[in-house]
Amino acid sequence: MKKYSTAIVIAIVVVVLAGVAIVGRLSNKKNSELVDSDSVVSKSNEKSISNTQNNVFYGSYNISTPSAGVLKAEYIKADDAIKFYALNPLDSIKGYDISSNGRNIVYEDKDEHLWAIYSNGELKKITPDKYESIDKSNMGNKYIWADKPLFIDNNKIMFISNLPDTSDSPEQSLWEIASDGSKMKKLYSIKSSSYKYLGYREDGSIAINDGDEIAFINQIDGTIDTIDVKDKEILSLSKDGTRIIYIKKNNNGKLDYNGLYAMNPYGKEQIKLPVLNSFTATNIGEWNKDSSKYAYIAKSSRGNKCKVVIINFDEEYIHLDDFDIGQDINIDDNTALSWSNNDASISIETGDNVLNIDME
Numbered sequence: 001m002k003k004y005s006t007a008i009v010i011a012i013v014v015v016v017l018a019g020v021a022i023v024g025r026l027s028n029k030k031n032s033e034l035v036d037s038d039s040v041v042s043k044s045n046e047k048s049i050s051n052t053q054n055n056v057f058y059g060s061y062n063i064s065t066p067s068a069g070v071l072k073a074e075y076i077k078a079d080d081a082i083k084f085y086a087l088n089p090l091d092s093i094k095g096y097d098i099s100s101n102g103r104n105i106v107y108e109d110k111d112e113h114l115w116a117i118y119s120n121g122e123l124k125k126i127t128p129d130k131y132e133s134i135d136k137s138n139m140g141n142k143y144i145w146a147d148k149p150l151f152i153d154n155n156k157i158m159f160i161s162n163l164p165d166t167s168d169s170p171e172q173s174l175w176e177i178a179s180d181g182s183k184m185k186k187l188y189s190i191k192s193s194s195y196k197y198l199g200y201r202e203d204g205s206i207a208i209n210d211g212d213e214i215a216f217i218n219q220i221d222g223t224i225d226t227i228d229v230k231d232k233e234i235l236s237l238s239k240d241g242t243r244i245i246y247i248k249k250n251n252n253g254k255l256d257y258n259g260l261y262a263m264n265p266y267g268k269e270q271i272k273l274p275v276l277n278s279f280t281a282t283n284i285g286e287w288n289k290d291s292s293k294y295a296y297i298a299k300s301s302r303g304n305k306c307k308v309v310i311i312n313f314d315e316e317y318i319h320l321d322d323f324d325i326g327q328d329i330n331i332d333d334n335t336a337l338s339w340s341n342n343d344a345s346i347s348i349e350t351g352d353n354v355l356n357i358d359m360e
Contacts, residue, residue: 055078055079056076056077056078057076057077057078058074058075058076058077059074059075059077060072060073060074060075061073061075061117061121063117063121063123065109065115065123067109067110067111068092068093068107068109068110069089069092071087071088071089071092071093071107071117072087072088072089073086073087073105073117073121074086074087074088075102075119076102082102082103082119083101083102083103083119084098084102084103084104084105084117084119085098085102087105087107087117092110093107093108093109093110094107094108094109094110094112094147095107095108095148095149096108096149097149097150097151097157098151099151099153099154099155099179100151100153100154101154102119103118103119103154104116104117104118104119104151104154104155104179105117106126106149106151106157106179107149108146108147108148108149108159112144112145112146112147113125113127113145113146114126114127114146114149114157114159114177116179116180116181124180124181125181126157126177126178126179126180126181127145127146127177127181131163131164132164134163134164134166139162139166143162143170144160144161144162144170144172145161145162145163146159146160146161146175147159147160147161148160150197151179152176152197152199152200152206154179155178155179155180156176156177156178156179157176157177157178157179158174158175158176158187158197158206159174159175159177160172160173160174160175160190161173161175163175163186164186171189171190172189172190173186173187173188173189173190174186174187174188174189174190174195174208175187187206187217188206188208188210188215188217188224190210191210191211191213192210192211192212193211194211195208195209195210195211196208196209196234197209198214198234198236198237198244199237199238199239199241200237200241201216201237201241201265202240202241202242202265203216203241204218204219204220205217205218205219205225206219207237207241207265209229209234212228212229212230213226213227213228213229213230214226214227214229214234214244214265216265227265227266227267228267229246229267231248231249232246232247232248232249232261233246233247233248233249233255233283234246235247235260235283235285235296236285236286236287236294237265238287238291238294239287239288239289239290239291240290240291241265242264242265242291243262243263243264243265243291243313244262244263244264244265245260245261245262245273245285245294246260246261246262246263247259247260247261247281248261257280257281257282257283258275258280258281259272259273259275259281260272260273260275260281260296260311261273273311273318274311274318274319274320275320276298276307276309276320276322278300278301278302279298279299279300279301279307279309279322280298280299280300280301281296281298281309282296282297282298282299282331284296284297284331284335284336284337285297285337286336286337286338286339288339288343289339289341289343291313292312292313292314293310293311293312293313293343294310294311294313295308295309295310295311295337295339295346296308296309296311296337297309297325297329297331297335297337297348298322299331304328305324305325305328306325306328306329306331307322307323307324307325308322308323308325308337308346308348308357309321309322310322310323310359321359323346323357323359325348325355325357326355329348329350329355330350330351331350334349334350334351335348335349335350336348336349337349343359344358344359344360345357345358345359345360346359
């Protein structure tokens with residue numbers, strides 16, 4: 001959930017200089033708290049990161065918060081449009097997320113309230129102190145009020161809460177709140193010890209990988225349908241919501257990365273995908289913008305050599321392209337892969353380093 005600034009700003013600067021667009025998921029308004037940005041926000045001097053013709057700068061808002069001290073919301077500004085890329089210091093908060101368009105930040109304070117920072121520097125508490133008859137101050141430290149915020153689109157945030165369960169062993173559930181705090185609703189009761197937000201199915205349903213099943217939540221009427229995935233490890237749902245990439249579990253329940261598979265979001269049309277000889281897939285992958293290509297990092301069966309493999313889902317057939325990374329990399333939970341907007345390159349973030357793979 002937390003974003004780290006060093007690697008991300010390098011990647012954004014590279015994207016900007018290449019001329020590509022920059023891209024960074026409780027109660028009613030009267031219970032939300034709006035902090036006057038004129039009194040709590042100062043703006044640092046903006047510095048050019050390119051020549052004056054490109055008119056691109058980086059800067060930051062220094063925001064005085066009620067309980068997290070002064071937070072620095074760092075941004076890139078191109079043609080007067082501000083897009084956030086980092087929030088610091090991390091030890092002052094529990095975590096944060098940035099909307100995909102870079103215009104909004106949500107962070108979780110250590111008292112488990114969610115706060116939003118907007119591109120004009122305004123700060124707003126978007127979770128309430130009370131929900132219906134439940135008062136946060138009466139629930140104790142072990143009760144989860146709002147945790148792990150995630151933008152699921154540019155204006156909606158999903159988070160975990162024990163609301164509205166006030167029992168001695170409250171269940172966890174997923175909630176959705178508007179980025180301005182105006183609307184909030186419960187989405188789903190979590191069944192397993194872990195869950196993963198996948199995105200949106202083609203019909204607009206929110207997809208949650210919850211243990212041995214994927215739950216699809218209808219945003220209009222709240223109904224839920226599921227598909228069984230107990231023999232699968234789900235890697236990714238395409239951005240257009242039409243394909244799921246997964247690997248299979250063997251008879252012992254271990255993950256088999258020697259084969260990748262695809263199916264539709266209804267659990268049908270399961271196919272085995274082509275693989276690169278002498279290389280094994282990893283769980284580090286990303287779809288391009290129109291969901292016609294899926295890129296993932298593959299590791300050599302011998303040694304530490306890695307490649308970026310592209311699965312091309314053409315209308316007539318599925319085929320692979322592969323590109324050498326050019327150096328050994330350590331793959332862990334902080335490794336991330338992203339496409340440029342024109343699909344001409346892929347960036348691999350590994351800790352504090354960013355590698356750029358040119359595919360043209």
